[in-house]
Amino acid sequence: MLNPARVRGAARVAARCAAVATAAGWDWLLAETTTEDPGTGLARQAGAGARLVVAVGGDGTVGACAQALTGTSVPLAIVPRGTANLAARALGLPARLNAALACAFGGHERRIDLATADGITFVAMAGLGTDAAVVGATPARLKTTAGWLAYAAVGTWHTRGRHAAFGISLDGTPLTATAGSVVVGNAGLLPGGFRLLPDARLDDGELDVGVLAPSSLLDWGVVARRVLAASRRDDARLARYRARRVEIRADRDLPRQVDGEMIAPGRELTVTVLPSALLVRVPGPVPARAAGPALAGLPDPA
Numbered sequence: 001m002l003n004p005a006r007v008r009g010a011a012r013v014a015a016r017c018a019a020v021a022t023a024a025g026w027d028w029l030l031a032e033t034t035t036e037d038p039g040t041g042l043a044r045q046a047g048a049g050a051r052l053v054v055a056v057g058g059d060g061t062v063g064a065c066a067q068a069l070t071g072t073s074v075p076l077a078i079v080p081r082g083t084a085n086l087a088a089r090a091l092g093l094p095a096r097l098n099a100a101l102a103c104a105f106g107g108h109e110r111r112i113d114l115a116t117a118d119g120i121t122f123v124a125m126a127g128l129g130t131d132a133a134v135v136g137a138t139p140a141r142l143k144t145t146a147g148w149l150a151y152a153a154v155g156t157w158h159t160r161g162r163h164a165a166f167g168i169s170l171d172g173t174p175l176t177a178t179a180g181s182v183v184v185g186n187a188g189l190l191p192g193g194f195r196l197l198p199d200a201r202l203d204d205g206e207l208d209v210g211v212l213a214p215s216s217l218l219d220w221g222v223v224a225r226r227v228l229a230a231s232r233r234d235d236a237r238l239a240r241y242r243a244r245r246v247e248i249r250a251d252r253d254l255p256r257q258v259d260g261e262m263i264a265p266g267r268e269l270t271v272t273v274l275p276s277a278l279l280v281r282v283p284g285p286v287p288a289r290a291a292g293p294a295l296a297g298l299p300d301p302a
Contacts, residue, residue, distance in 0.1 A: 001031055001032075001033060001053060001054065001055050001056060001057070001061060001065055002014055002017070002030060002031070002032050002033065002056040002057060002061075003032070003033045003056070003057030003058065003060070003061045003081075003082075004032050004033070005033075006057050006058050006060075006061070006081070006082055006083075007056060007057055007081040008081070013056060013079075013081060013097060014030055014056075016097055016098075016101070017030065017054070017056060017079070017101065018030060020098075020101045020105065021105075024105055026105075033057070033061060033064070041068070050074060051074065051075075052074065052075055052077060052104070052105075052281070053065055053068075053069060053074060053075075053076050053077070054076075054077040054078070054079060054104050055076060055077070055078050055079070056079040056081055057079075057081050057082055058080070058081065058082015058083055058084065058085060058260065059082055059084060059085065059086050059087055059122075059123065059124055059259040059260045059261075060082070060259060060260060060261045061082070062076070062078055062082075062087045062088075062123055062259070063087075063120075063121060063122045063123055063124075063258070063259045063261070066114055066121055066122075066123055066278050067120070067121035069278060069279075070114055070121055070274065070277045070278060071277055072279075073279065074279070075109050075279040075280060075281050076278060076279065076280050076281070077103065077104030077105075077280070077281035078091070078093055078100070078104070078280070078281070079097065079100040079101060079104060080093060080095055080100060082260075083191065083260065084190075084191035084260055086123070086124035086125060086187055086189045086190075086191070086259070086260075087123040087124050087187065087259075088100075089187075089189050089193050090123075090124065090187035090188075090189055090202055091112075091202065091280060091282055092282065092283055093282070093283065094283070103281055103282065103283045103284075104281050106281065106283070106284055107281075107284070108281065108282050108283065108284030109279055109280065109281055109282065110203070110279075110280060110282050111203065111276040111277075111278065111279055111280075112202040112203050112276070112277075112278050112280055113186055113202055113203055113204070113205060113273055113274060113275050113276060113277060113278075114186065114273075114274040114277040114278050115184070115186045115207060115271055115272065115273050115274060116271065116272050116274060117184070117256075117258045117263075117269055117270070117271045118263070118268075118269060118270055120258045120263065121274070122186070122258045122259040123186060123187065123202075123259060123278075124185065124186060124187040124189065124259050125183055125184065125185040125186070125187065125188075125189075125259065126183070126184050126256075126257065126258040126259065126269065126271055127181055127182060127183035127184060127256070127257060127269075128181070128182060128248065128250065128254045128255065128256040128257075128266070128269050129164060129179065129180050129181030129182060129212075129250070129254050129255070130180040130181035130212065131181045131183050131212070131257065132181070132254065132255035132256050132257035132262065133254075133255045162180075163178050163179055163180050163213065163215070164178070164179065164180070164250045164251055164252060164254060165177075165178050165250065165251040166178070166179055166182055166211070166248060166249065166250050166251075167248075167249045168182065168209070168211070168246065168247070168248050168249075169245075169246070169247040169248075170209065170241055170242075170243035170245075170246060171243045171244055171245055172245075173243075175241070177211045177213065177239070178213060179211045179212055179213035180212055180213060180214065181210075181211075181212045182209065182210070182211050182212075182248050182269075183196070183197075183209070183210045183212070184207050184208070184209050184210075184246050184248075184269075184271040185197045185200045185207065185208045185209075185210070186200065186202060186207060186208075186273065187200055187202055188200030188208055190227065194227045194228060195227065195230040196210050196227050197209075197210055197240060198230040198231070198232055199232070199240075199242070203276070205244065205273060205275040205276075206242050206243065206244055206273060207242065207243055207244065207245075207246055207271060207273050208240060208241070208242055209240060209241040209242065209243065209246055210238065210239075210240050211238070211239045211240070211241075212237070212238055213236060213237055213238070213239075214237045214238075215237075219237045222237055223237050223238050226238060244272070244273050245270070245271070245272045245273070246270070246271045246272075247268070247269075247270045247271075248268060248269045248270070248271075249267060249268050250267045250268070251267070252267060253265045253266055253267055254266070254267070256269055
């Protein structure tokens, strides 16, 4: 599954994926995502007959494929070619194309949690407020040319955004906060690999919640230092919590994002963990040839 709109040099990448699959003796089918189908429908069709689906793109493509494969025995492999690649980073997947393809066809697997945000399945992180505003304001062309630094550049314009009043339910326990943003992570990474939620794990059956409330550039500097150091220290500027179900309500409509993809603005966001919902391919010490079609599904090679 390849996202031609987000993958730089998509034709070359597709050709390399096909060559590796062919050299391994696998039957394969390459499907390109579209605006109408970001990968969910294609992955669902592929998963009906495939033994492996490979997502070539960013977190949006990975999330769409994950949604289609949730609860199945069909593994998902990831070739990171997006802006942030948070899911791939959390799994320790290599960024280089050949190394990522070696992991995809290596046969080493693990089950990870997924999460849903208002019914949308995701792997890494969802949120509303400042973080979503930055995602929405970052031009696609800038992301293509500058990578994760595009978010940092645009983020400097949003550091003094207006705070909102939040009511948050953590597995039924109420919490109130005045903050710029609330994020919920299955993985705890920010673009660039920085750990906003250092205790987040992809297989712990829980979600990690970050409430960000810096009110000045100095406050943002303090938060940035903690994130860079993966510090667990909390205070009014950055507080973190854990829960299996998180219900967020703001006092006004705010931008919202799920794995770097914008969804309709709103006052609410409900996030629930889906424990051990997805089988994924991961790096391993001894690569092994895995039987099954590559990239999206035809029958196993003889």
